[in-house]
Amino acid sequence: MSLSLPQYLRTVHHDGSKRYVECTSQTGIQIGxxxxxxxxxxxxxxxxxxxxxxxxxxxxxxxxxxxxxxLPPCRWWQVKIQVNMPLVKYRFLIFxxxxxxxxxxxxxxxxxxxxxxxxxxxxxxxAPDWVRSSVFYQIFPDRxxxxxxxxxxxxxxxxRSGFQSRKRNxxxxxxxxxxxxxxxxxGDLQGIISKLDHLQDLGVNALYLNPIFTAFSNxxxxxxxxxxxxxxxxxNDALVALRQETEKRGMKIILDIVPxxxxxxxxxxxxxxxxxGAPTSEYFTFTNHPEEYASWLGVRSxxxxxxxxxxxxxxxxxxxxxxFRTWLRSPYAVxxxxxxxxxxxxxxxxxxxxIEVGRGIRFAVKEENPQAYILGENFFDATDxxxxxxxxxxxxxxxxxxxxxxxxxxxxxxxxxxxxxxVSEAAWPTQALVDxxxxxxxxxxxxxxxxxxxxxxxxxxxxxxxRLGGNEELGKLAAAILLTYPxxxxxxxxxxxxxxxxxxxxxxxxxxxEVENWDLNILEYYQKLINLRRTSSALIDGGFQVLAxxxxxxxxxxxxEEEFIIVIANRGSANRSSDRLDVSVGGIPDGTEFTETSSGxxxxxxxxxxxxxxxxxxxxxxRASRPE
Numbered sequence: 001m002s003l004s005l006p007q008y009l010r011t012v013h014h015d016g017s018k019r020y021v022e023c024t025s026q027t028g029i030q031i032g033x034x035x036x037x038x039x040x041x042x043x044x045x046x047x048x049x050x051x052x053x054x055x056x057x058x059x060x061x062x063x064x065x066x067x068x069x070x071l072p073p074c075r076w077w078q079v080k081i082q083v084n085m086p087l088v089k090y091r092f093l094i095f096x097x098x099x100x101x102x103x104x105x106x107x108x109x110x111x112x113x114x115x116x117x118x119x120x121x122x123x124x125x126x127a128p129d130w131v132r133s134s135v136f137y138q139i140f141p142d143r144x145x146x147x148x149x150x151x152x153x154x155x156x157x158x159x160r161s162g163f164q165s166r167k168r169n170x171x172x173x174x175x176x177x178x179x180x181x182x183x184x185x186x187g188d189l190q191g192i193i194s195k196l197d198h199l200q201d202l203g204v205n206a207l208y209l210n211p212i213f214t215a216f217s218n219x220x221x222x223x224x225x226x227x228x229x230x231x232x233x234x235x236n237d238a239l240v241a242l243r244q245e246t247e248k249r250g251m252k253i254i255l256d257i258v259p260x261x262x263x264x265x266x267x268x269x270x271x272x273x274x275x276x277g278a279p280t281s282e283y284f285t286f287t288n289h290p291e292e293y294a295s296w297l298g299v300r301s302x303x304x305x306x307x308x309x310x311x312x313x314x315x316x317x318x319x320x321x322x323x324f325r326t327w328l329r330s331p332y333a334v335x336x337x338x339x340x341x342x343x344x345x346x347x348x349x350x351x352x353x354x355i356e357v358g359r360g361i362r363f364a365v366k367e368e369n370p371q372a373y374i375l376g377e378n379f380f381d382a383t384d385x386x387x388x389x390x391x392x393x394x395x396x397x398x399x400x401x402x403x404x405x406x407x408x409x410x411x412x413x414x415x416x417x418x419x420x421x422x423v424s425e426a427a428w429p430t431q432a433l434v435d436x437x438x439x440x441x442x443x444x445x446x447x448x449x450x451x452x453x454x455x456x457x458x459x460x461x462x463x464x465x466x467r468l469g470g471n472e473e474l475g476k477l478a479a480a481i482l483l484t485y486p487x488x489x490x491x492x493x494x495x496x497x498x499x500x501x502x503x504x505x506x507x508x509x510x511x512x513x514e515v516e517n518w519d520l521n522i523l524e525y526y527q528k529l530i531n532l533r534r535t536s537s538a539l540i541d542g543g544f545q546v547l548a549x550x551x552x553x554x555x556x557x558x559x560x561e562e563e564f565i566i567v568i569a570n571r572g573s574a575n576r577s578s579d580r581l582d583v584s585v586g587g588i589p590d591g592t593e594f595t596e597t598s599s600g601x602x603x604x605x606x607x608x609x610x611x612x613x614x615x616x617x618x619x620x621x622x623r624a625s626r627p628e
Contacts, residue, residue, distance in 0.1 A: 009101060009108040010585045011042030011074070014092065016119060016446020017543035019561060029083055031123045039077040039092055039103075040587050043070055046097035050077045054090045055115070062093065073608055074587035087387065087445075089118035105442035120445040122388040126366065128336070128373045130206075130252060131392065132450045133540050135483070135530050136490035137204040139192060140459045141233055142218040143510045144493055146170060147190025153232050158182060160216045160265075161301060171510045181217040185510050189229070189238035193245050195513075202496055202523075203530035206252040208338055208375075210459055212239065215263055219459070221340060222263030222302060226316075226323040240331045254336040254373055255327060259316055259361070260345045261296040261304045269303050282309040285348060294348055296341065297416055307346040307357045317357075317364040324361060328368040335372060337365065342376030342391065358390040375453055383443035386452075393451040396487060399440030400454045401461075404481060407433040408474055408571055409467050430554050430571075434546055441486070441544075450541055452487035456495065463492065463500030463507050470501040473618050476525055477569060480619035483529040484558060484567045486544045496526040532597060532621070538565040545586055550576070553615065557586040559626075564588055566622040568615040575614035584608030594622040 014020050014037075022036040023029045041047050050065040068076035081090065091113070092103040102109045104117040146152070158165035163182045166175075174180050189212065199207070211220035214230045229236050246253055262269065268280040273290045275281070285294035285306045296302040307313060317324040327334050339345065339361075346353035358376075365372050376382060376391040380398055385391050406412070406428040413422045441449050456464035456478050468474045475498075482489045494500070494511050498519030512518070533539050542560035552572030558565040566583065570576055583605055592605045596612070598621065603611050612622060 005101075005108055005110065006096075006098060008042055008045040008047075008096075009103075011040075011045055011587075012094070012103055012108055013040045013543075013545050013585075013587070014038070014103065014119065015105075015543045015545070016121075016449070017541065017560070019543060019559065021121070021446070029121055029123050029125070031083060031086065033083045033123065034080045035083055035121060036078060036080050037065075037090070038068070039065060040074050041077070042584065043072045043075050045075070047075075047094055048097065049095040051093040051095075052079055052081055052090050053093055054081060054088060056082075056084050065092075071589070073584040073589060083121060083123050086123050088121040088123065089115055090121070091118045106438060117442050120387075122445050122447055125388045125445075125447060126370045127447055127451065128371045128392060130335075130371065131373050131488055133534065134206040134252060134488055135204045135533055136206045136208050136453070136488060137199055137202070138208045138210070138455070138458060138490050138492045140187075140210045140219075140493065140508055141189065141192070141212055142185055142187040143508055144187045145191030145195045145511060145513065146186035147188055147192070147194045148234060149186060151188060151232050151234060152186040153184035158216050160222075171512060173504065174506060174508055181219065184218050184232070187510075188232065189234040189242050193238075193242050196245055196249060196251075199251070200249050201527070202491075203527055203534060204491060205250060205534070206254070206335075207246065208254050208490065209256060211256045211258060211340075213257075216265060217263075221258050222265075223258050224263045224266045226257075226262075227326070236332075243332055243334070252335040252373075254338055254375065255334050256338045256340060257324070258340040259305065259324075260339075260341045261302040264301045264303060279311070282306065283312045296344070304348065305346075306348065306351075307353050308351060313357070313360060317361045322364060324364050325368045328365065328372055335369075336374060336392075337372070338375040338377065338395075339391070340377050342385065342394065343378040343380060343382065355384075355390070358385060362390055373451075381440075381443075383440070386444040386448045388445060388448065393448065393453050393488065395458070396440075396452040396454050399437065399452060400485060400487065401456065403433045403436040404456070404478060405467060408478060409469075430551060431549050434549050434554060437485075438546075449486055450488075453490055454482055454485055454487040455490045455492065456482055457492050457500075457507060459492075459507055461507060463505060464495060465498065465500035466505050466507075472498070472501070472519070472522065474571065476522070477571065477617075477619045479526060479529055480567065480621060481569055483533040484539055484565065484621065486558075489533060491526065491530075496523055498522040528597070532623075536565060536623070537562045547583060547586055548581060555581055557583070557588075559586070561626065563626055564592065564594070564622075564624045566594065566610065566612075568612065568620045568622070570615050570617050570619070572617055575616050577614070579614045580609040580611050582608060583610045588624075589627060592624050592627060594624040597621045597623055 020038045051062040065077040065079040068078050094101045104113045105119050106117040153165050156164045163179050166183045168183050168185050212229050212233050213223045214225035215222045229239050271278040272281040276289045294304040346357035374392045376394040378394045382394040411424040411428045465475045537560040538558040542558045545557045548555040553570040553576050555568045590605050594603050
């Protein structure tokens with residue numbers, strides 16, 4: 001049984017946001033920098049002394065903090081520490097009237113926590129500055145919009161695994177099984193250009209495109225040419241045109257790349273199949289040429305690349321004209337990469353080269369453009385790839401999406417193989433959601449946490465409304481959490497108009513462009529949330545603190561030097577049992593006036609509580625300016 005902690009420890013808080021970590025250097029934190037560390041507690045907490053514990057060069061060191069302002073309901077402590085390593089870990093040691101407590105990124109502890117839970121400072125880390133103020137929009141190109149029917153794939157034009165390509169009418173239900181990969185609806189880059197006004201009206205300012213390089217399937221993860229945009233999507237010229245049009249609107253673009261494997265029809269693999277002595281044979285792993293070779297999850301049409309080959313590394317990322325480098329240059333000048341199955345990259349049995357290759361990719365990309373965003377795909381624990389030396393973020397399935405799915409729609413486990421899905425009938429506890437989120441935030445530097453790619457669904461998952469059985473109110477709740485949680489939010493195409501509500505809907509259905517088929521109420525809700533996310537300093541890079549956890553409800557605070565944002569999230573079918581919320585634990589002073597952003601209702605903090613009323617099912621977002 002764990003030890004119960006005193007209530008006053010709920011008032012203790014620190015995170016990596018600007019209110020708590022300050023470096024005056026214009027170049028950011030570097031080795032040799034002095035960094036001001038601040039720590040907050042309740043005014044009445046019986047805290048006598050606070051120390052910051054670091055481990056310079058592996059040896060433990062304590063520095064005592066100096067008591068600062070005591071402005072009810074909170075008291076501040078601060079101290080400057082020296083940054084002497086690329087990664088500085090630190091925690092707090094608190095002496096009180098009733099004992100000694102540790103405070104780490106995972107919370108307050110009576111026991112001695114492991115170093116893996118410490119707060120982190122990155123020295124010399126170059127963050128892509130534009131990312132944290134972005135709202136992404138993910139597009140599956142074949143299903144978004146057809147701008148040029150002349151480049152559509154024709155019936156029988158392509159064949160793979162016994163199936164032939166089939167041209168489909170826009171909006172027809174997609175097939176199932178192997179045939180689904182060879183059906184094409186005609187979406188292309190010209191179509192995206194034609195719909196940029198919709199995206200601008202929605203408020204998004206960054207695009208993530210699923211693969212656009214030449215391939216045989218509609219998903220194009222079976223790339224056959226890394227050097228050319230698929231002509232059925234408009235070719236290289238269409239990407240140039242898209243780049244030009246997005247720049248006019250201040251929009252960024254990241255592309256999807258598949259560095260782990262390629263399509264079986266790629267010339268590299270065809271040469272290796274024909275001749276085991278071919279120069280490209282070393283790019284693959286044959287166990288019995290030509291029949292047996294390493295492939296992605298045993299899928300023979302996707303042979304796996306072998307990064308023991310230095311020549312392959314040069315072609316993909318290290319060389320002066322490598323794939324990762326070329327598309328970052330003019331005239332394409334894309335703003336970053338999403339790496340498919342980044343968790344598997346350069347890993348084959350005894351050859352575990354993922355960290356080495358990942359660091360090499362980072363060096364090459366940042367050498368071309370220090371502001372490029374490097375995003376990895378990972379459905380699991382990616383914290384070892386998120387320490388500042390590999391990816392800037394990952395698709396945050398484990399640290400955001402899956403816990404939210406489980407809380408809203410029940411716990412399930414999916415795998416490749418049987419049983420493919422294991423489901424629990426019991427509701428997933430709210431505390432489990434909060435604890436899982438905290439564990440994943442605690443394992444990475446705060447600067448990286450603000451760059452995590454948060455999403456409700458993607459081309460690889462159900463749409464959020466499908467997962468929720470068409471429940472619009474829960475869908476809105478999910479969207480509100482997405483747009484207010486730390487990290488970079490991404491909207492999957494069509495979610496903003498209610499796509500996914502219909503029975504048998506899939507995540508790769510065509511985008512309907514007839515406005516009469518849109519849910520305009522959901523669209524307006526997304527527009528307001530996105531506008532709030534892009535204009536709120538607290539949501540862009542403010543701190544994060546959970547204020548309350550209840551059976552069907554939780555509340556959290558995002559705060560900056562300028563404002564407070566409080567989100568009350570209620571998954572239940574009834575109003576929250578209490579009409580008040582304790583905000584003193586968040587250091588919010590009495591007299592602070594909040595406005596609920598949807599209804600316009602106002603409430604003033606009195607005696608440390610916000611009389612917000614009993615929150616109804618869904619989300620309430622309360623906003624206040626910080627008192628002068």
